[in-house]
Amino acid sequence: MKNFRLQRSGPYLVMAPGIILLLLFSIYPFLFLLKISFQEYSPISLDKPFVGFDNYVRLFSEHHFWNALKITAIFVSSSVILEFALGLGLAVVLNQLGWGQRLYQSAMLLPIAMAPTVVGLMFRFMMNEQYGVLNYFVESLGFSRTAWLSDPVLALPALIFTDVWQWTPFMMIILLAGLKGIPDEPYEAAMIDGASAWQTFIYVTIPQLSRIITIALLLRTIDAFRIYDTIYMMTKGGPINTTSTLSWMVYDNGFKFLEFGYGAAVCVVLLIIIVSLLTFVLKKVDVFEMGGKK
């Protein structure tokens, strides 16, 4: 009887520290965040009155918010799609590579190991209009120098390019792991049925990878929504406000203007967007039922 009880409570005991940590460091901060989003909250002011939905009303009536939402949507969708396409391509190529696979793999992982601030600074220098190495190549190809980061049209693509450079290897490594886990049998069957390489890729590889693809896309999407360090180092939300994303808006209002209440409201809206997106994706693709069990 005692053993049975222990057996039943065992998993809960093992999970307890994790749940306590989650409550302490995630749930409590979230509830606090939610609370202050209804307050006029400045860390240096003793008076922190409740203002109801004022912060949210202000948020939805400000063009900054809609601009930041648009920029975030463009940034997240472009960078994640590009990273996925390139990452998948690289993973397929690497998977078929015989000699030097590990070497290439390790070399390609270097960008992930770098801090986003370092990457941001590095690209800021490389994209400098006057002495940046990028313009050196542009000029040697006969084109004129370009203001990559101070041109309102080019700044966001430059930021997306930087993100793609850093995070494509992350996508690649997850997809490569997925590719390595696909058994040989479906490929043998496809070969016997006379499927072409493209048909095999579309009808065998992609379905087998679908859950891994979903997880990779989810993780990158969440991460892309949070981009801040790179923006700080490269553009600081400018020129004008062409690279001002929602997470930059949180920083601007929260830490630059000390409007914690308003910044918290932006956080809550950002969270709702991400969670809605996740729920939608998870409903469509069941990532937990590995092996196709229903």
Added chain:
Amino acid sequence: MRKRLTRMSFLLLLCGLLFLSACSSNSSNQPANEGDSNTGTGSETTGSGEQVTLNGVFLGATWGQATQELAKEYEQETGVKVNIELVGRDVIYQKLALSIAGQANYDLFNVDYNWIPEFASTGSLLQLDDLIKEHNIDTSKYLPRALALTQWNGQNGSFGEGGPIYGLPQTIHPHLLWYRSDLFADETIKAEFKAKYGYDLVPPQTMDQFRDAAEFFNGKEYNGEKLYGWAAQATKGFGNVHTWLTFLYSNGADVIDWNNMTSSLSTPEAIEATQTWVDLLQYSPPGINDYTFAEVASDASQGKLAMALHWSWSAFEVDDPATSKTVGKWDFAQTPAMKESVPHLAGWSIVIPTTSKQQEEAFKFMTWLESKENDLRQAQMGGGDPVREESYADPALTDMLIEGTDVKRFRRYEALEEAMKITKARPFFPQEEKWESTVSEYLSAAQFKQMSVEEAMKQADEAVNKMLQR
């Protein structure tokens, strides 16, 4: 059911991770060696006989580095240990706010003066008047406009009107006109200029002269180096606002109608000044709209500019033989006048947060650092420009030469002293930081021609008024 639970747990975990990472940044608000801190009693040791330790946060600029060095001497002299953290501007602001909110153990902050009304209005900064009186500190020795940066009488737009003192100035740097004296003295160039414009080439005193000189030099080759007419910081954030203010003030405009507390950015004077500045950007290097003070100083030292509107303090960079191609070639004058010359004043002060547990010890260090001797020494060590009037006439500085040359190291002081009589600070009111950010965005739109200057100023007015009403 089980599937739904698993899905919910996964979502919860992801949200948790998201917020954990969001909350983890800026969490290191405590001093590096908090364990050293004690509750002070106004002497070198605490009641329990332990050594007094002060914790300060300073800008990672030359004057912050000088402070760090001098703090070591202070410890030798007094036994009081002063830990100085050097960080960036944004980080100081955040640390100050969060340390006040979290009662962190910081005693001194190096602040950009525009934060003083904001933090003073919430009672977060220590008023120093009683301590000044008690310790017989003669504040009349400070440059009046430098001291005024630390005062706030609770009224909006009250720069220079006195009021309680919340800090001591550490360094000031008004805008000066920088010009290449070798170019302006070159006989061939002078003749060429006169032939084109019909008057002698002199360091510009008016904006028209400045425009002519900028146009004349822009694109010219001199000793194999392509020149640009002029440069000044123009990046969004605060760079463009700081340069633009010099134009605006010199055209007799102000940014806010202080009697009615409404924005006054679309007055004819403000629009004219803004248009003049935007038009002049065509004579600046490519990428000027992304220039911070670092790029201006770098271009100046590499011989790419004929003129600059730049901080006085930054002049050390063009006189550094190790990195500059233009050592001793720059000279300094008053910023050109539209109606009159009114340079924008920048400066950094030292304040004590009310949360400091060692306020008197912090005050003693602050006054020691800004004493006559150390005001000079900071300048000699390459720190900021002095804040005491007497320092500007002291031969220890005025006769000092750049090593290995016969060029006076502080030749800018004459112009600087003059500028300190006419310079004007950024608007003095608690929402200044937000105001700057708001205006910066519209200036940026005008710089990039996304809006006409008139439209940008009109929209900036609306945005500022909206902000002021909140």
